[in-house]
Amino acid sequence: MKRMNVVLCVLLLLCVLLPIAAQGTKVSVGEVTLTMGSWRTDDVVQMNRLLAEYKKVAPNVTIKFQPTNPPDYNATLRLQLDSNTGPDLMYARSYAAGEELFKAGYFADCTDIPGLMQNFTASNLAPWQMDDGKMFAVPFAAVSHAVYYNKDIFRKEGLAIPQSWEDFLAVLRTLKSRGYTPLANGLADEWDILETFFLGMLPNFIGGADQRVRYESGELKLNDASFVAAYQAMADAAPYCPVGFESVTYNDSQVLFASQKAVMFVDGSWTAEVYKDAAFDWGLFAIPAPRGKKTAICFHPDMAITMNRATTHPDEARAFLAWLCTREGATMASENLPVGYFPMINFPITLTDVHANEFLALNSGKETDARFVWPALMDLYAPMNQAVIRVMKGQVTAKQAADSVAALF
Amino acid sequence: MQKKTNTLGSWLVYLLPALFIYTLFMAFPLIDSLRLSLYSGNVPQDRSFVGLGNFARLFGDERISVRYWGAFTNTWIFFIIHMVVQNGLGILFAVLLTAETMRGRHLYQTIIFIPTTFAVLVTGYLWKLMLNPVWSGDFFVSIGLPFLKYPWLGDTKTALPIVALVSCWQWMGIPTMMFVAALRNISIELLEASRLEGASGLQTFLHIKLPLIKPVVGIIGVLTFVNNFNAFDIVFAMENVNGAPEYSTDLIGTLFYRYGIAGQHPIGIPDAGLGAAIATITFFLLLLVVVPTLRSTQRGGGE
Numbered sequence: 001m002k003r004m005n006v007v008l009c010v011l012l013l014l015c016v017l018l019p020i021a022a023q024g025t026k027v028s029v030g031e032v033t034l035t036m037g038s039w040r041t042d043d044v045v046q047m048n049r050l051l052a053e054y055k056k057v058a059p060n061v062t063i064k065f066q067p068t069n070p071p072d073y074n075a076t077l078r079l080q081l082d083s084n085t086g087p088d089l090m091y092a093r094s095y096a097a098g099e100e101l102f103k104a105g106y107f108a109d110c111t112d113i114p115g116l117m118q119n120f121t122a123s124n125l126a127p128w129q130m131d132d133g134k135m136f137a138v139p140f141a142a143v144s145h146a147v148y149y150n151k152d153i154f155r156k157e158g159l160a161i162p163q164s165w166e167d168f169l170a171v172l173r174t175l176k177s178r179g180y181t182p183l184a185n186g187l188a189d190e191w192d193i194l195e196t197f198f199l200g201m202l203p204n205f206i207g208g209a210d211q212r213v214r215y216e217s218g219e220l221k222l223n224d225a226s227f228v229a230a231y232q233a234m235a236d237a238a239p240y241c242p243v244g245f246e247s248v249t250y251n252d253s254q255v256l257f258a259s260q261k262a263v264m265f266v267d268g269s270w271t272a273e274v275y276k277d278a279a280f281d282w283g284l285f286a287i288p289a290p291r292g293k294k295t296a297i298c299f300h301p302d303m304a305i306t307m308n309r310a311t312t313h314p315d316e317a318r319a320f321l322a323w324l325c326t327r328e329g330a331t332m333a334s335e336n337l338p339v340g341y342f343p344m345i346n347f348p349i350t351l352t353d354v355h356a357n358e359f360l361a362l363n364s365g366k367e368t369d370a371r372f373v374w375p376a377l378m379d380l381y382a383p384m385n386q387a388v389i390r391v392m393k394g395q396v397t398a399k400q401a402a403d404s405v406a407a408l409f
Numbered sequence: 410m411q412k413k414t415n416t417l418g419s420w421l422v423y424l425l426p427a428l429f430i431y432t433l434f435m436a437f438p439l440i441d442s443l444r445l446s447l448y449s450g451n452v453p454q455d456r457s458f459v460g461l462g463n464f465a466r467l468f469g470d471e472r473i474s475v476r477y478w479g480a481f482t483n484t485w486i487f488f489i490i491h492m493v494v495q496n497g498l499g500i501l502f503a504v505l506l507t508a509e510t511m512r513g514r515h516l517y518q519t520i521i522f523i524p525t526t527f528a529v530l531v532t533g534y535l536w537k538l539m540l541n542p543v544w545s546g547d548f549f550v551s552i553g554l555p556f557l558k559y560p561w562l563g564d565t566k567t568a569l570p571i572v573a574l575v576s577c578w579q580w581m582g583i584p585t586m587m588f589v590a591a592l593r594n595i596s597i598e599l600l601e602a603s604r605l606e607g608a609s610g611l612q613t614f615l616h617i618k619l620p621l622i623k624p625v626v627g628i629i630g631v632l633t634f635v636n637n638f639n640a641f642d643i644v645f646a647m648e649n650v651n652g653a654p655e656y657s658t659d660l661i662g663t664l665f666y667r668y669g670i671a672g673q674h675p676i677g678i679p680d681a682g683l684g685a686a687i688a689t690i691t692f693f694l695l696l697l698v699v700v701p702t703l704r705s706t707q708r709g710g711g712e
Binding site: 071072073074075078079093096097100187188189190191195242243244245246247248249252256378381382386389390408 | 472537540541542543544546558559560561562563564648649650651653654655656670671672673674675676677678679
């Protein structure tokens with residue numbers, strides 16, 4: 001019995017001591033390991049390339065990229081930060097989501113990072129700027145929204161890129177009458193139909209940033225004719241989505257487009273990489289505006305990188321952020337950015353990917369703006385999402401959908 | 410010597426580790442979450458006492474209360490479907506499996522129990538694919554059942570019952586096994602006596618078997634109730650944390666996750682106090698139902 005006790009005691013001691021010993025061996029002198037949190041699980045390869053490049057600049061610093069499942073990122077990051085186990089560097093969401101974490105004291109003040117205030121335009125800084133001008137992150141990349149289309153099928157059916165929303169509906173009608181599923185979009189995951197389709201095309205109906213501000217101030221109503229027309233456009237497009245689109249998820253949509261079961265997919269630029277090895281020729285066109293209005297692009301500031309205020313290696317973390325603000329660092333970053341993410345820094349940077357350039361080319365000569373609700377009306381995200389879904393299912397009219405959102409403002 | 414080791418003090422030593430772990434990881438968080446429901450703010454530094462403010466907001470703010478009552482109703486529907494389908498089939502299968510004339514009992518037992526051993530995320534995703542007309546529609550048409558080609562999970566009327574039925578399918582094995590164990594404990598003399606008296610199968614079940622397994626029925630009812638009011642994973646796997654479509658599969662569990670832990674996509678600002686308020690109400694609701702149920706079914710059951 002006594003011997004058992006001794007053995008037990010030794011085992012218990014080992015349990016306590018082993019992890020401590022293991023911790024001790026991890027840290028060797030001069031070497032610093034930083035962790036980076038992110039919601040981009042698809043970008044591990046690219047980010048590791050970028051971080052390897054940084055290792056050449058700062059040989060004693062190793063940065064580990066540790067992404068989490070995109071929909072869970074905000075929640076996970078919060079839990080980590082609350083419990084003081086947050087990463088040293090991390091991706092920061094734009095506008096309210098990021099501001100809130102800065103106010104809570106988790107993000108460091110990045111305003112005086114060398115090069116930050118000089119090398120970005122005011123409008124590119126704004127999404128990560130507090131009202132008092134303080135910056136809480138270094139802008140990293142923007143995303144765009146457009147219609148992906150199967151060029152092979154367009155060629156075979158003798159279709160041209162539609163120049164107006166009415167033309168777009170005509171193309172959808174033609175494709176459906178010839179037995180195709182014209183659009184791959186679905187409703188099951190909810191966020192994608194709002195963010196990529198409705199908010200992606202909204203500038204076509206209501207105009208760019210100068211108009212958005214008038215809605216935010218209440219000068220224009222969220223159920224005016226332009227908004228009703230936008231909801232009506234969603235209702236008009238619904239019959240051309242897959243049969244059973246009510247339960248089609250975002251992944252299903254991607255597969256439908258990639259396997260040529262659907263001809264077009266209204267989606268964000270971040271998906272471009274998915275179709276890299278597609279067995280068919282595909283291209284992009286801007287979601288067209290209705291006749292009499294100018295086509296505009298939803299070009300959305302999406303990712304920024306910031307540092308943890310409580311990091312144990314503040315100098316090394318700052319040095320990395322400063323590197324991203326240099327010409328060298330920004331070029332390296334955009335070369336390693338995944339396809340469909342566009343650098344926001346002022347230096348002229350050429351992208352090599354065909355489709356990335358195709359996306360950027362859509363911007364030329366057009367007005368661009370962030371996604372409508374992001375800058376000031378984030379509370380309307382969920383109600384607008386539900387309104388779009390209801391109008392597409394035919395449960396409410398476009399006017400009722402617009403009224404339901406306007407009533408909450 | 411022998412007597413000395415059996416005193417209370419020496420037994421207490423063995424209870425201490427379990428008591429310590431239980432207190433640290435179960436009792437303390439539970440009591441702390443009750444306390445948290447009286448505070449606002451997400452981080453310890455800006456937390457402030459608001460009394461019953463979170464509860465007032467939960468029921469007074471129409472935007473929040475409509476979600477709460479929606480989730481509350483859905484959870485009851487979810488629970489009732491489980492009681493009827495999962496536990497009803499559980500009893501039926503158990504009676505069949507314990508019947509003397511039953512052959513291949515082990516095979517059936519295994520088949521019924523296997524889904525229980527799968528991860529909810531796996532079965533959820535598989536069912537989601539099978540119920541998606543885009544992927545399985547052509548198959549249903551080809552086997553002559555075209556009416557099955559339907560967006561079951563995308564329709565507000567069918568989504569909740571379908572999710573509940575998938576959950577029943579997965580967990581049916583547990584009540585079946587517990588009922589089987591309870592039915593096997595009934596002494597053979599009783600059943601023989603009832604047969605000699607000329608009781609039919611149904612009469613034997615209603616008047617002999619059912620009263621004798623009442624404690625197990627009570628336990629299963631309570632377990633189902635507690636599990637359903639904490640359900641989250643199956644909705645997470647088959648729909649999303651918003652309880653799509655249109656909040657029709659929103660349960661107390663997903664509502665709590667949205668308000669208390671994750672925050673509404675895409676801002677993701679959680680409201681810990683409101684979340685704790687939801688959890689507190691659920692806690693008292695569970696107490697209110699569980700304690701009387703256990704009292705009425707466990708008393709005089711065995712002893």
